[in-house]
Amino acid sequence: MESFINRRTIRKYKQEDIPQEKIDMLLFQASRAATMGNMQLYSVVVTRSEEMKEKLSPLHFGQPMVKGAPVVLTFCADFNRFTKWCEQRNADAGYDNLLSFMNAASDTLLYVQAFCTLAEEAGYGTCYLGTTLYNPQGIIDLLKLPKLTFPIATITVGVPDECPEQPDRLPHLAYIHEETYHDYTPNQLDIIYYFKEQLEENQKFVEINKKENLAQVFTDCRYTRKDNVAMSEGMLQTLKNQGFLNMV
Amino acid sequence: MESFINRRTIRKYKQEDIPQEKIDMLLFQASRAATMGNMQLYSVVVTRSEEMKEKLSPLHFGQPMVKGAPVVLTFCADFNRFTKWCEQRNADAGYDNLLSFMNAASDTLLYVQAFCTLAEEAGYGTCYLGTTLYNPQGIIDLLKLPKLTFPIATITVGVPDECPEQPDRLPHLAYIHEETYHDYTPNQLDIIYYFKEQLEENQKFVEINKKENLAQVFTDCRYTRKDNVAMSEGMLQTLKNQGFLNMV
Numbered sequence: 001m002e003s004f005i006n007r008r009t010i011r012k013y014k015q016e017d018i019p020q021e022k023i024d025m026l027l028f029q030a031s032r033a034a035t036m037g038n039m040q041l042y043s044v045v046v047t048r049s050e051e052m053k054e055k056l057s058p059l060h061f062g063q064p065m066v067k068g069a070p071v072v073l074t075f076c077a078d079f080n081r082f083t084k085w086c087e088q089r090n091a092d093a094g095y096d097n098l099l100s101f102m103n104a105a106s107d108t109l110l111y112v113q114a115f116c117t118l119a120e121e122a123g124y125g126t127c128y129l130g131t132t133l134y135n136p137q138g139i140i141d142l143l144k145l146p147k148l149t150f151p152i153a154t155i156t157v158g159v160p161d162e163c164p165e166q167p168d169r170l171p172h173l174a175y176i177h178e179e180t181y182h183d184y185t186p187n188q189l190d191i192i193y194y195f196k197e198q199l200e201e202n203q204k205f206v207e208i209n210k211k212e213n214l215a216q217v218f219t220d221c222r223y224t225r226k227d228n229v230a231m232s233e234g235m236l237q238t239l240k241n242q243g244f245l246n247m248v
Numbered sequence: 249m250e251s252f253i254n255r256r257t258i259r260k261y262k263q264e265d266i267p268q269e270k271i272d273m274l275l276f277q278a279s280r281a282a283t284m285g286n287m288q289l290y291s292v293v294v295t296r297s298e299e300m301k302e303k304l305s306p307l308h309f310g311q312p313m314v315k316g317a318p319v320v321l322t323f324c325a326d327f328n329r330f331t332k333w334c335e336q337r338n339a340d341a342g343y344d345n346l347l348s349f350m351n352a353a354s355d356t357l358l359y360v361q362a363f364c365t366l367a368e369e370a371g372y373g374t375c376y377l378g379t380t381l382y383n384p385q386g387i388i389d390l391l392k393l394p395k396l397t398f399p400i401a402t403i404t405v406g407v408p409d410e411c412p413e414q415p416d417r418l419p420h421l422a423y424i425h426e427e428t429y430h431d432y433t434p435n436q437l438d439i440i441y442y443f444k445e446q447l448e449e450n451q452k453f454v455e456i457n458k459k460e461n462l463a464q465v466f467t468d469c470r471y472t473r474k475d476n477v478a479m480s481e482g483m484l485q486t487l488k489n490q491g492f493l494n495m496v
Contacts, residue, residue, distance in 0.1 A: 001369050004362065007280050028420035032255050033361060034376035037470055038415050038444075043423045052427050078423070082466075085437045089463035094473020098480040102381055105350075106357055106401065110376075113281060113361035114252065121249050128282035128358075133350055144428040153354065167286050172276035175291045175326070179300050180392040189333045196286075215337035218330075222285055225342020232346040232495050247480050 003121045008166050010125025013158025017070045018124065020046070023157070026118045033114035039082055041104035042111050045143045047072040052142070059138040060131040060154065069156035074132065074139065075112045077104035079244075080148040096148065101244040108152045116155060125160035128153060134231050136238045147243040168196055251369045256414050258373025261406025265318045266372065268294070271405070274366045281362035287330055289352035290359050293391045295320040300390070307386040308379040308402065317404035322380065322387065323360045325352035327492075328396040344396065349492040356400045364403060373408035376401060382479050384486045395491040416444055 027044060035041065047056055048071060056074075057066045066072055079095040086093035094100075116126045132139060132154045139151040174192040184192070196202060197214050205217045219225070239245050275292060283289065295304055296319060304322075305314045314320055327343040334341035342348075364374045380387060380402045387399040422440040432440070444450060445462050453465045467473070487493050 001277070001366055004280055004366065005277050009282060024420055024424060027424055028417075029249070029253050031417045031420065031423075032253060032414075034257060034364070034374075036378045037466065038417075039466075040418050040423060043425060043429065045425045045427070045429055047427060049427055076429075081422070081432055081437075081440070084432050085441050086463040086467050088434055088437055089461045091461070091463035091467040092473060093463075093467055094476050095471075097476050098483055099381060099476050100480075102353075102483065103378065105353070106378070106381070109354055109357035110361040113358040114365065116282070117362065117365055118249055118252065126282075130284045130351065130354070133347060133354070142428075143425075146429060146431050149429065166280075169276075169279045169286075170288050172272055172279065174329070175279075175288060176272060176275055177291060177293045177391075179293070179295060179297055180390075181291065181293055181324075181394060181397065183394050184329055184332050186336055189329075189336055192329070193333050213337045213339070215334040215339035215341075218285065218287075219334050219339040219341055223343070223348075225340060228342050228345050228347050229495055232348075235346055235350065236495075247477055247484075 004117055006166070007120055008164050009127050010158070010160045010162060011065050011127050012160070012162040013069050013125060013156075014161045016159045018157060018159070022122075023071055026115060026122065029118050030111055030115035033110040035107045035110070036103050039107070041078055041082065041107040043076045043078040043081065043149060045074040045076065047074065055142050056139075059135050059142065060129050061134075063129060063131065065127045065129070065156040069127075069158040071157045073115075073155045073157065074143060074151050075108050075153045075155065076145060077101060077108045077150045077152050078148070079104050080146050083148055096243045096246040098245060098247065101150065101239060105150070105152050112153045112155060119157055123159070124157050127156045129156065133235065136235060137241070140238065140242070150239070150242050150244065168199060170196070252365055254414070255368055256412050257375050258406070258408045258410060259313050259375050260408070260410040261317050261373060261404075262409045264407045266405060266407070270370075271319055274363060274370065277366050278359055278363035281358040283355045283358070284351050287355070289326055289330065289355040291324045291326040291329065291397060293322040293324065295322065303390050304387075307383050307390065308377050309382075311377060311379065313375045313377070313404040317375075317406040319405045321363075321403045321405065322391060322399050323356050323401045323403065324393060325349060325356045325398045325400050326396070327352050328394050331396055344491045344494040346493060346495065349398065349487060353398070353400050360401045360403060367405055371407070372405050375404045377404065381483065384483060385489070388486065388490070393490075398487070398490050398492065416447060418444070
């Protein structure tokens with residue numbers, strides 16, 4: 001598992017294709033991840049064509065990995081396939097609700113991580129695009145995702161053409177709690193975030209953005225309340241459109 | 249990655265402890281998984297005491313792994329730590345909304361899968377308890393989870409004391425779509441689910457439950473509409489209680 005422990009996100013890829021059989025094999029091996037009731041509540045849409053990458057790119061805010069990677073994978077929560085099978089067997093599929101969405105999203109994310117670990121072990125670089133959740137409706141329209149599916153994560157895959165520094169991580173005691181959750185004292189928070197705050201690159205972000213500290217870079221520039229609220233409303237509406245909130 | 253490709257869920261464990269330093273190390277190594285904006289939006293509550301296992305057990309419907317495993321890990325989406333840090337730095341943390349919940353849940357599930365892969369590679373067996381999402385409020389109360397946290401997944405870990413058959417998986421073409429999602433024809437569904445339907449153990453389930461077919465075992469016995477709707481309402485209420493739906 002050296003490849004995992006030494007992993008870094010790879011955003012630049014060589015101009016080198018990955019055969020679809022190789023992707024298929026990794027996707028199949030990844031299906032060994034735990035899945036609820038062995039239902040495998042996910043689907044993967046593979047983007048290879050320049051035309052689709054061109055259209056997908058703005059939905060991911062123009063992040064260059066989408067057009068730069070040979071393969072872009074959109075992992076979707078999928079209760080459509082299972083529900084259609086149930087209906088075909090005269091079984092009453094009650095999976096058009098929030099719990100079922102979360103079950104399918106969980107299956108999908110475990111599967112995504114399993115795929116990434118296997119792909120990295122095979123020598124490929126991956127980048128996780130969190131932007132998938134920012135504008136799910138756009139992605140649904142482009143990839144023609146039916147009801148009871150929802151795009152959860154997008155992974156770009158390619159042969160690495162960079163080896164960036166490994167980013168910092170919090171000290172592990174920051175997120176491990178014994179028996180019950182022990183909430184954080186101000187002093188503990190200072191210690192937990194000390195290393196991150198004093199990193200030169202983070203201090204530069206503070207300076208460039210004319211903020212008082214790193215936390216304000218996150219709240220005022222990167223992940224703002226205004227954007228989060230707007231995108232939450234979009235997500236809620238999209239969950240409804242996709243049939244996942246028919247709870248009564 | 250042979251350990252991953254050969255993996256099976258392990259529900260029976262030897263009466264053998266796992267040192268906390270070993271768990272800490274695996275949890276730290278797992279933090280190399282991708283995380284949104286390097287925020288690490290998760291926490292892990294470690295259950296080792298008999299008393300807590302006794303109380304946790306009914307919240308997981310008495311599944312014997314909870315009391316049978318030396319270590320039970322409850323992985324929680326956590327925007328509490330980050331928000332408290334922001335507040336301490338006079339930064340306006342707007343993470344009390346649905347998108348932020350999904351971001352934290354995503355971080356958590358990637359982290360869970362990374363942990364499981366590493367733990368299995370180290371020779372341990374794991375079991376993923378999906379029941380965590382069935383009664384989150386009970387788990388929140390027991391583990392004293394504060395606002396802006398939410399229990400997402402529970403993993404039991406131990407030294408394997410069984411080696412069950414590997415379960416079936418769908419043929420990979422069942423869930424891989426080229427360029428756009430291609431919805432399933434009745435004929436395709438028959439093919440995709442053929443292997444699962446004809447498995448002897450599944451045919452037994454149909455017989456025991458006096459159903460017409462396997463799909464009805466899922467919809468009428470295992471994951472019913474009535475339960476899903478009730479648990480969805482509970483989840484929605486719990487998301488509100490935990491402060492994740494303050495969208496306006």
